[in-house]
Amino acid sequence: MVSIGIDLGGTNIAAGVVDESGRLLAQAQRPTKAQRPYARVIHDMALCAKEAVQRAGLGFSDARLVGVGVPGYVDQRTGVIAFCTNLGWRDVPLREELQKHLDLPVLADNDANVAGFAESVAGVSRGTRSNVFLTLGTGVGGCTIINNRIWSGAHGVAGELGHMIYDHGGILCTCGARGCFERYASATALARMGREAAEKYPESALGRMNPERINGKTVIDAARAGDEAGVSAFDEYTTHLAWGIVTIINMIDPEMIVLGGGVSRAGDFLLNPVYEKVAENRFYKTLPFGEIALATLGNEAGIIGAAMLDRA
Amino acid sequence: MVSIGIDLGGTNIAAGVVDESGRLLAQAQRPTKAQRPYARVIHDMALCAKEAVQRAGLGFSDARLVGVGVPGYVDQRTGVIAFCTNLGWRDVPLREELQKHLDLPVLADNDANVAGFAESVAGVSRGTRSNVFLTLGTGVGGCTIINNRIWSGAHGVAGELGHMIYDHGGILCTCGARGCFERYASATALARMGREAAEKYPESALGRMNPERINGKTVIDAARAGDEAGVSAFDEYTTHLAWGIVTIINMIDPEMIVLGGGVSRAGDFLLNPVYEKVAENRFYKTLPFGEIALATLGNEAGIIGAAMLDRA
Numbered sequence: 001m002v003s004i005g006i007d008l009g010g011t012n013i014a015a016g017v018v019d020e021s022g023r024l025l026a027q028a029q030r031p032t033k034a035q036r037p038y039a040r041v042i043h044d045m046a047l048c049a050k051e052a053v054q055r056a057g058l059g060f061s062d063a064r065l066v067g068v069g070v071p072g073y074v075d076q077r078t079g080v081i082a083f084c085t086n087l088g089w090r091d092v093p094l095r096e097e098l099q100k101h102l103d104l105p106v107l108a109d110n111d112a113n114v115a116g117f118a119e120s121v122a123g124v125s126r127g128t129r130s131n132v133f134l135t136l137g138t139g140v141g142g143c144t145i146i147n148n149r150i151w152s153g154a155h156g157v158a159g160e161l162g163h164m165i166y167d168h169g170g171i172l173c174t175c176g177a178r179g180c181f182e183r184y185a186s187a188t189a190l191a192r193m194g195r196e197a198a199e200k201y202p203e204s205a206l207g208r209m210n211p212e213r214i215n216g217k218t219v220i221d222a223a224r225a226g227d228e229a230g231v232s233a234f235d236e237y238t239t240h241l242a243w244g245i246v247t248i249i250n251m252i253d254p255e256m257i258v259l260g261g262g263v264s265r266a267g268d269f270l271l272n273p274v275y276e277k278v279a280e281n282r283f284y285k286t287l288p289f290g291e292i293a294l295a296t297l298g299n300e301a302g303i304i305g306a307a308m309l310d311r312a
Numbered sequence: 313m314v315s316i317g318i319d320l321g322g323t324n325i326a327a328g329v330v331d332e333s334g335r336l337l338a339q340a341q342r343p344t345k346a347q348r349p350y351a352r353v354i355h356d357m358a359l360c361a362k363e364a365v366q367r368a369g370l371g372f373s374d375a376r377l378v379g380v381g382v383p384g385y386v387d388q389r390t391g392v393i394a395f396c397t398n399l400g401w402r403d404v405p406l407r408e409e410l411q412k413h414l415d416l417p418v419l420a421d422n423d424a425n426v427a428g429f430a431e432s433v434a435g436v437s438r439g440t441r442s443n444v445f446l447t448l449g450t451g452v453g454g455c456t457i458i459n460n461r462i463w464s465g466a467h468g469v470a471g472e473l474g475h476m477i478y479d480h481g482g483i484l485c486t487c488g489a490r491g492c493f494e495r496y497a498s499a500t501a502l503a504r505m506g507r508e509a510a511e512k513y514p515e516s517a518l519g520r521m522n523p524e525r526i527n528g529k530t531v532i533d534a535a536r537a538g539d540e541a542g543v544s545a546f547d548e549y550t551t552h553l554a555w556g557i558v559t560i561i562n563m564i565d566p567e568m569i570v571l572g573g574g575v576s577r578a579g580d581f582l583l584n585p586v587y588e589k590v591a592e593n594r595f596y597k598t599l600p601f602g603e604i605a606l607a608t609l610g611n612e613a614g615i616i617g618a619a620m621l622d623r624a
Contacts, residue, residue, distance in 0.1 A: 073596065082599075130466050144563070146458055153565020154442050155600050160562040163595045165555045166497070167480040175595055177558070184480070243477045246489070250472040251456070251563065253465020283475045283487055284385065287394070288467050 002058060003047050004066045004104070004191045005307030007111070007299075010034055013041070016300070017056040018307035019064070022122025026302050034087045035119060039097060041087070046101030050051035056109060063237050065105040068094060068308035069114030076156060077156070079106055090224045107309040111302060113150050113159060116143025117312045118305030121260050123297040130253040132248050133295070135160060135243070135261035139174070140182035144252060162186070166226035166244055181247075184240035187216035192217035193270035197229035204229035220266045237263075238270065242277030250283050260295030313368060315622070316378045316416070316527050319423070319614030322346055322398035325353070327360035328612070329375070329617035331369040334434025334611035336612050338367035346399045351409060353399070358413030360383035377417040379618035380406060380576040381426030388468060391418055422613060425462050425471060427607070429453025429624045430617030434607040440567040444560050445471060445607070447573035448553070450495035451486070456564060462624045474498070478556055482494050493559075499528035499574045505548050509541035516541035532578045549575075550582065554589030561602060562595050572607030580605060 002025065002199030007014040008116035009032060016027035030044050030050035045068070053060060072084030079095025095106040107118075125131040129148055142161025144151040152160050162182030163175055170179030183189055193216045198206040206214060206222045219237075220228025237256040245257055264270060275292050280288055297304060305312075314337065319326040321344060328339035340363035365372060373616050384396030391407025407418040410533070420492050421429075428445030437443040442458055447453040454473025456463045463470050474494030475487055482491030495501055506526045511516040518526060518541035519533045531549075534542025557569055576582060594601055609616060619623075 008545060070467075073599075128466075142563075144461065151564075152456065154440075154567035154602060155428035155565055157561070157596050157599060157601075158563065158565035163562040164476070164559045165478055168478055168482070168491075168552070168555060170480070177593060177595070179480075197401050198318070240480070243480060247476045249469070250475040251454075251470065252463075253467055254467035281489060283472050283489070284467075284469050290466055 001064045002056070002062055003307040003310070004053065005303035005305065006049060006301030007047050007114075007306060008032070008045065008070050009302075010071060013045050013048050014135055014299070014302035014303055015045065015052045015208040016307065017052050017058065018304050022118070022304050022308060024277070024304055026052050027303060028052040028055060028301040032087070038089055038092045042097040043101060046098060049102065053126070060102055060104060061106055061257070065107060065310055066098065066102060067114070068098070068106065068108040068310035069302045069306040070094070070108055070113040071111045073110065076109070081106055082084070104286070106279050108310065109150070109306075109309055110141075110159070112141030113143045113152070114303035114305035114309070115260060115297075116145060116258065116305070117150050117308060118297050119146070119295050119310050120145045121311070122304055123301065124282070124293045124295060125256045125258050130252070131256040131258055131290075132161070132252060132254045133258045133260060134185075136185060136259060136263035137187055137261035139188070140186050142259070144229070144254070161248065164244065164247060166247070167238075181244045183188055185237070185244050189238045189240070190193060190216040190219050190233065190263060193233040194222070194230070195278040197233040200224045201229040206230050206233070216263055220263070220269070224243070224269060230236065238273040240275060242274045242281060245274065245278050245292065246281050247277070254290045256291045256293055258295050260301065264294050313376045314368070314374055315619040316365065316375050317425075317615035317617065318357050318361060318378060318380045319618060320344070320357065320380055320382050321614075325357050325360050326611070326615055327357065327364045328615035328619065329370065330616050334430070334620060336616055338364050339615060340394055344399070350401055350404045354409040355368055355413060363475030364583060368550075372383040372414055372416060377419060377472070377623035378410065378414060378424070379422040380410070380418065381423040381614045382406070382420055382617040383420065384425045385469070386420040387420070388464070391516070393420070400572060401525070401578070404528050421462070421464075421621055421624065422453075424453030425455045425464070425624070426617035426621070427463050427572060427609075427613035428570065428617070429608050430613040431607050431621065432457045433459070433537060434616055435613065436570045436605045436607060437570050442564070442566040443570055443602075444473070444566045445567040445570045445572060446497075446562060447574035448497060448571060449573035451500070452498050453573070456566070458527060462578055466621065473560065476556065476559060478559070481519045497556050500612055501530050501552070501608050502528040502545065502549045502575060503528050505545040506534070509545040513541040513544070518545070520543050528575055532581070532622060533613070536581060539583060547585070550585040551589055554586045554593060557586065557604065558589050558593050560594070561590070566602045568603045568605055570605055570607050572613065576606050
């Protein structure tokens with residue numbers, strides 16, 4: 001039997017049909033238009049799912065469930081989205097609404113958990129018993145897999161790895177705390193480091209750019225090209241990311257640490273310095289430690305992981 | 313059937329006989345005299361175990377195993393102590409040596425894991441499925457329990473909660489990194505904060521003490537008495553401890569966080585400000601979070617947890 005995964009994003013809804021092994025058979029997309037009443041967004045999620053099922057040459061009766069990845073916090077028991085900051089949602093009865101349109105069990109979880117689980121079922125961390133997934137995007141999302149299952153914690157809030165206190169009293173985070181890891185390891189942080197380096201090296205390529213156009217990608221491109229400001233900012237970034245991974249190793253010691261999200265598209269250019277810095281700085285210098293790897297499923301992770309939530 | 317637990321400390325060896333429910337039936341102690349060859353220390357561990365068994369009116373044949381808590385890193389497969397800094401041991405074949413003296417299965421684990429597991433089986437966190445144990449002593453040790461078992465990680469090094477990077481670039485740690493949590497949350501850290509506050513408030517009771525006599529306990533006593541320097545140092549300490557617990561909640565979200573070790577003897581005087589600061593500073597302000605509690609087994613935790621290692 002197949003299952004249906006829906007990735008609810010701030011910009012787009014993507015739905016797909018996934019087979020038992022985690023392979024994506026067909027998909028469909030629609031814009032989220034998040035300012036609409038939630039009932040209309042959820043109706044479009046159902047339409048999107050229907051379209052994907054039809055494209056796969058199947059019907060809803062061929063599916064065992066619908067899973068949804070949500071950029072927010074879902075109460076797993078009730079299927080209610082408690083918070084979803086991007087969409088401005090609070091206490092939205094996702095399961096109840098979605099079941100008005102399709103007669104299937106509905107499961108839902110946080111989008112980082114869903115993507116991390118997808119990698120663990122059908123991506124780079126497949127076959128590991130434990131792994132930690134980090135999305136390096138606007139913020140830093142996380143998912144911890146223990147004994148092949150998502151570790152959601154006792155109250156469903158585990159895996160907020162972007163909000164480890166990493167630099168006590170440091171940069172103010174959107175969450176209200178200071179020094180959260182995501183202020184040092186997100187794409188947003190990389191862009192900030194790029195702007196700071198641009199000011200320090202005004203003659204560099206980054207220094208000559210309009211500061212408003214500096215983002216994670218421009219910093220990585222500048223670093224690859226050997227630009228002084230780019231190299232300096234990227235070195236600062238990989239140092240922070242590596243120290244955060246050291247904390248994850250010292251606390252959780254997973255079999256693998258998977259890097260996903262925008263910054264991870266830098267590939268080995270990111271992976272190599274991070275690996276070296278982790279190897280140098282971990283606590284048990286002579287013992288083996290978890291592999292550090294790049295996510296392989298890209299944007300499809302959200303659909304695949306959601307479709308597999310009954311095994312999570 | 314009973315089992316035998318041995319707590320191998322830098323100063324003393326303590327052995328005890330423990331029943332199936334985790335109750336300590338009898339115990340015996342000897343000085344470690346750590347400078348001796350390891351074979352003699354391990355011989356004394358066996359003698360200590362024998363004495364405890366005799367005091368319980370039993371023999372080795374009544375025991376199902378011997379468990380050992382070690383202040384270092386043990387390879388669980390081989391029973392070899394890879395490092396044990398306090399004792400100056402490296403690659404000591406603990407299981408093999410101990411089995412020369414007693415014909416029982418030998419299990420061993422890190423002392424913080426053993427104590428945390430003891431609380432989980434027979435102490436304050438009994439009945440929880442997940443909990444995190446922190447020992448606030450010379451350093452900060454940790455143990456993470458997930459689904460009622462010690463989570464040792466993929467390479468046996470999980471739970472080094474004292475070495476979370478908490479203040480990037482901050483105080484140099486004995487491990488070589490900067491800003492490790494134990495530099496801010498150990499009894500050693502509390503003493504340092506006390507000495508700093510004593511300098512700042514020379515007219516206070518702490519300020520008038522010989523700085524060399526300031527330790528965790530004197531700072532707590534001064535804080536309880538309302539001494540300006542003591543109150544200031546203890547407030548700084550509880551703030552750091554609370555922020556570290558926030559990281560643990562954001563990452564692991566355990567059902568309970570258990571505080572043990574020397575500083576935890578301050579009781580509610582420690583617990584109340586820490587609880588308030590955690591409640592105020594956690595990420596999900598409106599959701600429930602793990603209980604914070606004091607360890608209840610004290611020094612016996614090392615014996616009890618070691619004796620239960622076959623269930624860990």
